[in-house]
Amino acid sequence: MDCIFCKIANGEVPGEFLYRDAKVFAVKDINPQAPIHYLVMPIEHIPSVADLAPERLPIVAELMRVANHLAEKEGISKRGYRLVINCRREGGQAVPHLHMHLLGGRALLGKLG
């Protein structure tokens, strides 16, 4: 599997885990667009949200749980934050392994894309 996020998940490529459990992990975005810019994703290789079979939809709630946990830990829960999932080409998905962006630490712009 030639997927950079799978390689980080399995230790083949070194990465700093901000969070990790049996299903989900989180790392920093290497090109941050805000003071806090994390990526929260399943360990399982799912290419995009458009590839989520109905029985796999609960993983999205798991990503949300971890994003909320990290926002709380970073002290931005009350100030607010933004969650983005890019899907495939027109969505601007850079790596074909489903991931949720968590952005915060400043007032984010109203433009969504």
Add this chain to the structure above:
Amino acid sequence: MDCIFCKIANGEVPGEFLYRDAKVFAVKDINPQAPIHYLVMPIEHIPSVADLAPERLPIVAELMRVANHLAEKEGISKRGYRLVINCRREGGQAVPHLHMHLLGGRALLGKLG
């Protein structure tokens, strides 16, 4: 409850439903930022994702299910799309009733906020 999205949900304010079931509904964004710009949200009034108690997290998977359904219906599943949840002030949340933006129909920009 003085919430515009609750009023649309309960029919007090007229709205065109793109989707509706017992838990979730979807409407067009009144200030669209892309050819397709829909809002998918719970009927239940939850102010933001930061207010989601752990037992309510599955609603996020329901929002995802409906967003994927609408993307499929609009023919943008293969081209791609973007999902955004703004949380509270710095996240740019305009209405304090949890909602997921579905944007598509053109190549979205890489800037996320």
